[in-house]
Every structure is written in structure tokens, then in C-alpha cells.
Amino acid sequence: MDMTLDFLAVFLAQLQKPTLAFLLAGMVLAALGSRLDIPDAVYQFIVTVLLLKIGIGAGIALRDAEPGDILLPALAAIGLGVGIVFLGRITLGLLPNLRFGDSVATAGLFGAVSASTLAAGMVMLEEDGLSYEAWVPALYPFMDIAALLTAIVLAERARTKGKGALSLRAIITESLRGAALSALLLGVALGLLARPDPVYASFYEPLFRGFLSILMLLMGMEAYARLAELRRVAHVYAVYGLVAPLVHGALGFAVGGALHLATGFSPGGVVILAVMAASSSDVSGPPTLRVAIPSANPAIYIGTSTSLGTPVALLSIPLWMALAEVAFSQ
Amino acid sequence: MDMTLDFLAVFLAQLQKPTLAFLLAGMVLAALGSRLDIPDAVYQFIVTVLLLKIGIGAGIALRDAEPGDILLPALAAIGLGVGIVFLGRITLGLLPNLRFGDSVATAGLFGAVSASTLAAGMVMLEEDGLSYEAWVPALYPFMDIAALLTAIVLAERARTKGKGALSLRAIITESLRGAALSALLLGVALGLLARPDPVYASFYEPLFRGFLSILMLLMGMEAYARLAELRRVAHVYAVYGLVAPLVHGALGFAVGGALHLATGFSPGGVVILAVMAASSSDVSGPPTLRVAIPSANPAIYIGTSTSLGTPVALLSIPLWMALAEVAFSQ
Amino acid sequence: MDMTLDFLAVFLAQLQKPTLAFLLAGMVLAALGSRLDIPDAVYQFIVTVLLLKIGIGAGIALRDAEPGDILLPALAAIGLGVGIVFLGRITLGLLPNLRFGDSVATAGLFGAVSASTLAAGMVMLEEDGLSYEAWVPALYPFMDIAALLTAIVLAERARTKGKGALSLRAIITESLRGAALSALLLGVALGLLARPDPVYASFYEPLFRGFLSILMLLMGMEAYARLAELRRVAHVYAVYGLVAPLVHGALGFAVGGALHLATGFSPGGVVILAVMAASSSDVSGPPTLRVAIPSANPAIYIGTSTSLGTPVALLSIPLWMALAEVAFSQ
Amino acid sequence: MTHPAIKLTIIAERLLKPRVEALLSQAGLNGWSIFPGGGRGTHGVHRAQAAQLVREFAILKFEVVLRDRATAEALAETLTSDIMAQQPGLVWLEPVEIWRIRKF
Amino acid sequence: MTHPAIKLTIIAERLLKPRVEALLSQAGLNGWSIFPGGGRGTHGVHRAQAAQLVREFAILKFEVVLRDRATAEALAETLTSDIMAQQPGLVWLEPVEIWRIRKF
């Protein structure tokens, strides 16, 4: 009882945080018909800087990390990515009238990771002084690529009855060449091999929260805009979009908790893992799936992820933080 | 005599401030035919960030303000907006050969507020350590919308001989949906309801002066570019553009002074009110008037405001500061 | 021997600096086929801010400098610009089968100055605590314009057999009106005549390294992209592109060293002069030459400068620093 | 195989975008494209990429490919005599040949 | 003096840029132009200058001027029936007159 009250108090306080406020503000703006928008060139730059920052920070941390420390979490990330897609495929497969391609693509996006949700999680943890191994955000590509690949392979197997000659290598290469993962991995490499600490401290770090606030505004507007499209598609996806992030986040939290017990993985790290698992891809996943699973209807999987999955994942960040506070506070 | 000397000394020192220097530099660049320009995407972003910053700052201050403190200043702002338009309509109406639509639209822009001039005033006050109630910039929309509405109603009444069915509500809604007021009010709401203080301190505050310097450069270039167009129109508007900001600023200063005596409104607040009154709209007013008063010639009202009104208003900021120093220094 | 070892140690440590790391990262990204790119609007803004910063910093320093201090270095800069072009014209002229226009245009670009290389030099010196007269970067236009003019005059004289009516004035005016030199000189004027110190300290200074890191990324990508074009042209230009920056830097270092002995010019100033001499123009030189020497093949001179000259010049910055440490350390 | 069709080009300020799009939608059109730009005309210069203070005054080009010439003419008539009557911009028609006829 | 030629216009998402460019190159074309934009169609709205989350879904217009009508038709056929078959976008042809014929 006490624990529940504690949990609720922490959760409600979290909801007032600026990151989430900008998201909600974006939705309200769009709903009120505001003509405010962010230029595309600026948006592209903001995303690049955020991902470089995440990468450099992780890379610097990796300098001092033991390969052994990372191996298990990386496997866990891959496992979560694959597992979430299978879970989605099975759950949605139980329902009648859903087209296979649509459900696999949707599960694929929800298994993958949203960079903006990850960044929001990092800022919120920092604001609360909840620390984590700074290399944990570098687990992003492991979970992300694993999930997208699983979805693509499932779709391809269904189409070719298992006889397809799908080039996994080509898909992985294409994913890594995309702007988002390129920026992230470039950052990791720079952090690991060069000494970018001064420019990191004078530029990437200080701009992080501000750029994230702009991005949250935009995610809010986009979530609202996609809602209209989503309304025209099967309602079961709406339920999935609302519930899945919570289930996946809990799964991530549980896996992270196991890592904590096994290897001393930090509580903050557990939260970041939960946030990644809860998040669904909005930026880099959709084009990959559009090419690889052309039979799926993008209005369904993008709408479900962007207008429901991402807001729910973002709003659930305080949940994992509160949970961590309660679970690891002894 | 002493007071006059004091005043002149303060005024001259102010003219060396960076904000005004960037404005003059922009004019010089344009006059010399430089090909330097600022990309549109960057300009849009800069304006959005400046307005968000002004709004958030005001919103944070409003948290602790009494509604009673704000009511009178808000009414004063509305009164100034309406009054300046009537004043302009009467003054310009006395002159022969001016088309009614042109004069009302021009008076409307001069009654409205320029966000860049307001921002410049804020920076210059801060540099001088002249403090003000941080919510004063939130009076902007009151004065701005009041002035534009007055101009539109006057124009419409003349056209329809008082029988028009003008939707004031629609015009207000459209104004508020514009990018500029949306950003400002969004900021106010965030400052008031959320806790954006960390991102405000780490991003919006530090970028304020720098982004303003770029905007000033641009305003200077634009002022010079519009001068050519203006040369082709009635010369009486040139006189209005040069004199009106000083008259309006003095009016705003007087109204602010009365508030000071009645409610203890701060000297800095008086200056900000004078700056808003002196300023004329360059960004959000013109499209509103283009739609609402199609009979007016945009080259006249935009040219008068952007190439004369705004530079004069900017250069007069030190005047109100010097005046405040002299008037409120006992 | 000891000195050589010292030198090598310093040189290798320098190669790990973030500025160079971002350059190399850009090349690697392009080589791997990444789709990461920087929006053009952001790039234009970054270059403008970097040049304004260099200019303002120099202008502020010029306030307290004696005209006498600057005269000799300015003449040295002009001399280096002219000298490098003649040197290139003679060296390349000795080789068979090179078209005159191509070789003169190439020598012109290598005599001119690269703003990004200069900025990189400034950051690297600062990181090492190697100080210099802050007005030294203002020598940029002297060397730059001198070199471009020399190349254009040589080309024109060859074309018209010395009878041409070339307007040097027009070319200088056009150069100064270009975006790059406009921004730099605007900054110098602001630093000298206004008091931009607060906005310089709160905006231009803190963003300098960060914006430079993005620019370095881009220079790396561009260098790689141009390499393909270059491969199709005469191989002797490849040799020139690799060797000339080192020769020119050494020349600049020697001239700077003479200034040091004659006037007490600082070791840091000597390095900056060497960096400017070693650098070759990528942004503002090429369009000037395209117009003024239409007979030259842009693929040759731009390719040689951007894909070889600039990377070599950037990577040689630690060389001049190490040299200065050894030469001036008693 | 190609089908004859008509392309209506509209150059107008961003200010008019909502009204132009409403007109096109009401005419039952399925789609159109928009390209930002600039230009020069009787109302002076509109910059293409450099900042101009008022974004609503930026130039947009609408390209609308449609099958029915009469519809295109009616749209152009409404635009020039009503929506754009007192505003900068212009309108022109060109014949084109299209594929995927069901899209139009 | 002018020469008759044909202009092929392709509206497609940036996603398809590599495949469209590969097709044009394989057809032996020397050049084409690309203009970024936006629009509306059966797949909803594509923004022109405002941020849209996925840059690969931005609209690009390819304008390809070429001499041979048969090549243009073959390209359009491949585009509509293969590359763009399940993707947003459209293709149209217009006759034009050109100078500098050696460039094409």
C-alpha cells in the first residue's frame, strides 16, 4: 500500500517534466490548428546532433568499459528486439481479419527503437539524478536492427514459403547507412577512438535538452496529425498501440532487472533498457519496412507507432523510473 | 540642464550596444551590395526560439504573479493598441490625397507590436541591469491583436457603411493560430503549467542574445531593401514612419508612468511598455492585413513599418531607458 | 635527435584531436556510403557564424592593437598570397602537357585561404593553450584576395597578351561582397566599432567548436566525393595537392618566424600564418575563379584543393604547432 | 499506354495556400504537388531560399495534373477572377500525357 | 535553332531516388534535374518545407529532358509498372523544344 502510494506520487511528479510537457504542447497546438511548424532543415540537423551526442557520450563511456560488461546487455537487447516482434506476431495473429503483412510490420516497428524516446529517457533520468552506465544507449542499434530484421524475415518467409533468398546482410548494411544509425555509430566511434570531450562538453551536451524540447514539440504535432489517418484503419491496432509499449517496457524492465541481479547492471540502465523496449520506431524504421515489406499498409504501422506508440512510450518513462525507485531502493 | 546632459550621456552610450550595432550593420551590408544572407529555414527557427523564450520567461513569472497585478497593465496594453490606431487614423485622415485603406492599415501596423523590437528591448534592459516584472512581455498579444482588430474594423466599417458582418472571433482565432503568437502563447502556457526551467536555463536563455543578433542583421538588410519600394509612395508616410514610433513610445511611457504611480509598476516595465508601443509589426501583422484589408497597398504599410518604423523604434529604445533613468531615479 | 622525438610525440598526440577526427570521420562515412548529410541551410548558417566569430574576435583585438603591429604581418600575408601563386605557376609551368589556365587557377586556390582550415587551426591552438595576437585571423582577406587576384591577372595577361583591360577593382569589390568575406569583415567592423563582447561571449564563442565539428564532418565527406572526379584528371595535380600545402605552410612558418624575430610576433601567430598559407580555398575562391578564368577546368582546381589540399592542410596543423613548440621553446 | 491530360500550374503566395487547396479539393481532385520558390513580378522580389521576414509571402508553385480540361479552365477562372484577383501570382495550362489513369 | 524533344516528369518519394537514378543512368541519359517539394495524393499529405519525421518520404520531382520519345515511354512504363507500382507518385510526358542538342 505504502509502496503503491510512493509509486503514484513519483509518477505524478514526473508527468510535469518539461520533456513530456513539450510533447503534450505539440499535440494541443496541432489540435487547435496552429500554423507553427519547424523547418525541415532544422529538424534534420536537430536529429543528427541528438544522435551524435548520444553516440559520443556512449563512446566515451565505452573507453573504460570491459567488453564483458557489455556482452550480456547487448544480447539482452537483441533478445528483446526479436522477442517483441514474435510476441506481436503471435498476439496479432490470434485476431481475425488482420492482414499478415500489416501485423508483422507493426510488430517490427514496436520491437525497434525510437531515438527521440531514448533521448527523452536520458534527459529525464539525468534530471532526477538517476545514473546509468553511459554506454547503455549504444545498445540501441542491437535492439533496433534485430527487431526490423525479424519482421522482414517473417514477412519474406510467408511470401516465399520459406524459399526466399533474402539478403540479411544487405538489409543490415542499408540500415547502418541510414542517417540515424550512421550518426549514432559515428558518435560512438568518435567517442571511443578520438578525444571529442571538449566539443562534447561545449556543444553537444548543452544543446541536448533544448534540441530535444523542439523535437518533442514536433513529435506531438505529428502524433496528432497521424491520428486522423489511423482512425480509418482496424481498431485492434489502436488497442495494440496503447497497450504494447507498457507490456514491452515491463518486459525490458524485467530483463534489465535480471541483468541487475546477474551483473550489477545499474537501476538507471534498467530504466533505459525498459524505455528502449517500450519505444517504437518513427524515423528510421518506417522507410526500411516500406521497402522490405511492400505488401503492408504504411498508414497502419506508421500511424499506430507514431500517433499512439510513441506518446504512450514517452508518457510511460516516469513509470519505469518510479518502478526503479521502488524496486531498487533498499 | 543637468538632467538634459545626463540624458544625452546615457542615450549616446546606449547607441553603442551590440543589438543596435547589428541592425546598422545589416543596413550597411545591404547598401554595399553584399551577397551575405541568412537561410529562410534558420530565420524561421530563430524567430520561433526567440518567441518561445519570451513566452516561457513570462509564463514562469506569471506563476507567482497576482491576477490583479496584471489586469491593469493588460488593459493599458489594449488601450494603447486601440488608441494608437485611432490616433494614426485621425492624423493621417487630416492629410489630403491619402487613400483610407492605406492609412488605416499603416496605423494598424504601428499600433501592433514587433517581436524583434520587444526582444531587443529585453536584451538591452538586461545588459543595463534595469529589471522589470518578467511577465510584462506577455502583454504583447493584448496590444498587438487590439491594434490589428481596430484597423480591420475601421476598414470594414468604411467599406460596408457600418452594415458589415465581420467576424471578429475569426480574426482573433486566425491571429492566435499564426506562427508568431502560437509560439509566444505556447511558451507562456509551458512556463505557467509545466516546469521548463531547466531547458529554459540551458537552451532558450543562452541562445537569446545570439539569435537576436542574427535577427537584427536581417532586420537591417530588410529595412534597406524595402526603402527602395517606399520611395515610390506618398512622402507623408515617410514622415509618419519616422515620427510615429517616438510619439507612440512617449504615449506608452506616459501610460506606463501612470501605472507606476498607481500600482508600483517597475521602471523597467514602463520601458518595455514604451518599446512595445513604439514598435510596429513586421512579421505577423502584414499577412493579417493583406487578407483583411485587401484594398490597401502593402508596399505602403509594410514599407513604412519595416524600413522606417522598426529602425526608429529600435534606435529609440535607449531613449526610453535614459528617460526612465532620469524620471525614476530619485 | 631528442628534438625529432619530441616533435614526433607532439605531432602524434595532435592527430587525436577532435577537429581532425571529425574530418576523418566524414571521409570514412562517405567511403562507407552513409546517407547522413547536413542540410544546406544549416551549413550556410554555420559558415556565417564561424566567420562572424573569427571577425568579431579579431575586431575586438584590433581595438587595442597599434596600426604599426599589423602593417608588417599584413604585408607578409599579401606577399605569401602572391608568392605562392607565382611559385605554383612556375612549378606547374615546368611540367609538360598542363593547360595554362588549369595550372594558374589551381595555384590561385592554393594561394588563397580556407576559412574552415583557419578555424580549425584556431581551435587547435586554443586547446593547446598556444596563444596568438587575436587579430591575426583578420589577415585572411589580405592573403586570400592577393592570391586570387594574382591568378586572375596571370590568366588574363596570357589570354590578352598583356593588352587586357581587366578591372582589378571590380574583382576586389566582388570578392568582398561574397558571403564569406562579407561575414568576416562585418565581424571585424562590429568588433572594432561596436561593443559586441556580451553576445560574442554568450553565443559566438561557445558555438565555435561545435559548429566547426559539423563543418569538419562535411569537409571530410566532400573531400571523399571529389576524389572520384579528380581521378580522371592529370596525376601531377594529385602530387601538387599533397605536397604544396606542406611547402606553403613551411613558407608561411618561415615568414612568420622572421616576423617573430623582427617584431616579436607571437609563436601562435606564426602557426596561424603557416596554417593560412598551407590552406587552400574551397568555398569562396572557386566561384571567383569560375567567372574570372572560364577556360580552366573546375574539376581540376576544385578537386585538387578540396579533396587533397584541404585534408593535407588540416592534418598538417599539428606539424606547425609541433614545429613552433620546438622552435620557440627556449 | 499514355492518356491525354492537362496540367494546371498556379503560382501564388503561401498566404493563399488554404484557399487554393480548398478550391482544388472541392473540385474533386485527388492530388496536386507543391514546390517552394521565389521570383520577380509586378509586386517586387520574392526570395527563394534566403530569409524573408513574412513567410506567408513566400512563393509556392502548385502543379495539378487532371484529366478534364473544362475543370482546369473553371479552376483557373475562379483563381484569376476571385481568389487571386487582387493578389500576386499567375496561372497557366499545358497539355500533358499520363500513365496510371486510375489515379486521376 | 530549336530541336523537338520530350520532357519526362517523375514525382516520387526520396526513398526511390536511388532506383530512379539507376534506371535513368542505365537508359544512357546524360542528365536530369531534381526539385524538392510536397503535395497531396491518395497517400495523404507530404509537407514541402516543414519538418516531416521521415525524410525518405519527402516528395521529389525529377525533370528529364531527352530526345527520344520511345526511351521516355519505356522509362515511364518501367516506373509505373515496376519501381513505383506500389508506391506513391506519378509520371507524365510533355513535348518541349531544346537548344544545344549535343548535350542530350
Added chain:
Amino acid sequence: MTHPAIKLTIIAERLLKPRVEALLSQAGLNGWSIFPGGGRGTHGVHRAQAAQLVREFAILKFEVVLRDRATAEALAETLTSDIMAQQPGLVWLEPVEIWRIRKF
């Protein structure tokens, strides 16, 4: 009612903008539009939205609608044989139909 007119399209680098605009002005034209873009040609790739080091080398498309075919041909002739003779870019003509004839 529509009137026959001609559209001159010029693809050139930004470098030439002053000279192209001077030419159009001297020909007495009232207006033209400009659209930024990119492309590929014998001089390599010009990027459309991604940064390219030299902004003066960016591609611009001029679209000029005018009434008189002879003027259009004369302009194209000057462009291809003089201003753009040694520079990247191309020029083409298309017939169009216009409204608001007094604008041209």
C-alpha cells in the same frame, strides 16, 4: 478565356543568376519564377538540399512565361551561345495557355 503564350525554362547555377536576371530585365519582361533544385549532368552531381560547399554552384530553375515567341527564342539564343556557353545548364521552350493577359 485563355491566350497562347510560351514558357522558357532555364536551368543554371546560382553563379549566373545576376546575369540571367539582367538579361530578362533588359528584354522588358515583367516577371519570372525561380525554383532551387539539384541534378546530374556532364559536370557531375549538384545536390538539391544537402549542403554543398559552394553555394554559388547550386542549381536554379528559372521559369519565364511570356507572350512573344521571338523574344523567348532570342533569350535562349543569347543564353546558350553567350552567358551559359561554357557553363553547366540548359534551356527549353514549351507552349502554354495563360489567363490575365495584361500581366505579361
